Amino acid sequence: MTNTTKQKLVPMVLNLPALIIFALVILYPIIKGISLSFHNTQLLMPPGTEAFIGLRNYEVMLRQDHFWNSLKVTAIYTTGVVLVSYLIGLGTALLLNSNFRGRKIARVLMILPWAVPEVAAVMTWRWILDYQYGIMNSFMASTGLIGTNLGWLVDPQLSMVAVIMVTVWVQFPLATLMMLAGLQAISQTLREAALIDGANKWQVFWNVTMPGLKSVNVVLILLLTLYSFKRVTLIFLMTGGGPSRATEVLSILTYQQAFKNYRLGYASAIGTVMLVIMLAFSIIYLMVLSRRGKETS
Known part of the structure; x- marks a missing residue:
């Protein structure tokens, strides 16, 4: 056996256990x-x-109407989560990229929602959004924003808003971290040159910062879309796909048909x-x- 053949076989042999596990567990x-x-x-x-x-x-x-309803619900949920997660992530990334006292602590605190186990986060949010005893209704009533309690998890018109809100809370740190890394990769010289040429902060943001984030934006939006599309634990624990199929995304529908309808x-x-x-x-x-x-x- 020649040295060239050995060099080709060694990587294949070393990768064989991983390939076997991949074939059995995923493929x-x-x-x-x-x-x-x-x-x-x-x-x-x-x-x-x-x-x-x-x-x-x-x-x-x-x-089946329920399939098309789930497809529509999935599209609404994914679009809402991706859009809001991106906007909040961009805002927090811009904030954390600026110089201020306590920036390191702020960066750590911003990542905490991503580190909290999803089940624990959902249980906490279910208590916050509870119709009778939830902090959300209590706070909004005390500030005069609402006159009666809102059924965040039992009202078909509000349940999707609640699910999107909780998903964004869990997911926006990913957007923040990726865009913060993209912001730090943009040359400070470009910003300084634009300011010297008379550009205001908005023009610097639109013509320097956003083009510099172009590649990060595309990858981030695709990742957020994939994560949102396959998410099942959060929605199932919050609403179970209800009320009245208002939050029944495709992943929830698949579970219902397989393990409830057999x-x-x-x-x-x-x-x-x-x-x-x-x-x-x-x-x-x-x-x-x-x-x-x-x-x-």
């Missing part, structure tokens, strides 16, 4: 889920009794649609990373 469940979407599979059916029905599950899915094949079809959508976003994300690497090389 096999994905293939199995896609396969189940073409079968009439019930959760409690004995193994090997599934009947192949082709695209029947997908045909039924496309005719329609595993139908749930797999919904999961496969989610996989295709997330795969499309992932391909865009990889293309952006590849292009960014070529620009910086």
